């Protein structure tokens with residue numbers, strides 16, 4: 627029995643070795659932003675040097691303030707070329723884009739010393755999920771979990787209220803009211819007890835009004851989990867950069883004294 631197992635393990639190792647040889651020989655990595663081939667060794671995580679310099683990192687503005695008790699982080703501003711990447715991840719299942727974006731979210735975690743036991747993606751309503759076939763927040767959550775060596779938990783939280791596309795353009799207040807109890811816990815899941823008192827990372831792709839993310843955080847918090855919220859991108863601002871302020875001033879009409 628033991629021998630069989632060690633043979634299997636060796637077989638697996640050889641399989642992995644051959645697979646890697648194949649990948650190294652035939653597979654030329656390409657940049658997940660501009661789609662151009664990248665000369666090996668590939669830059670990690672698969673973004674070429676040119677594109678890396680134009681990605682809209684939030685840098686020291688990763689931690690955001692909002693009117694909820696949970697800490698909130700965003701890695702990027704929702705601007706080009708990231709916006710295009712996110713849209714293609716959402717609507718054309720470009721999983722490679724999640725592979726490129728999520729490792730930068732892991733760096734945000736490391737920089738801000740966010741230590742969690744599980745990653746929970748903000749779920750889609752089952753109707754939306756069947757229309758689209760996959761959940762973009764889950765694509766990101768899976769890569770984060772793999773990189774950080776923690777587990778993805780999908781069976782605890784579900785979305786009970788379906789909102790149509792039009793409602794997404796309503797005001798913040800309307801959305802908040804509509805989404806107030808949109809997310810529920812699946813009480814049958816034994817993980818609810820297992821995660822009580824633990825820190826969990828709630829992940830979504832883009833933060834707009836924050837109504838969805840906070841509505842999803844609420845039932846987790848009520849179940850005793852310590853929630854940290856994280857999105858790949860947000861344009862929300864509290865603090866403004868020096869250059870942006872200067873630009874605003876420059877565009878003001880000159881005051882005649």
Ligand SMILES: [Zn+2]
Pocket residue numbers: 657658659660661662673674675676677678
């Ligand atoms: Zn590129």
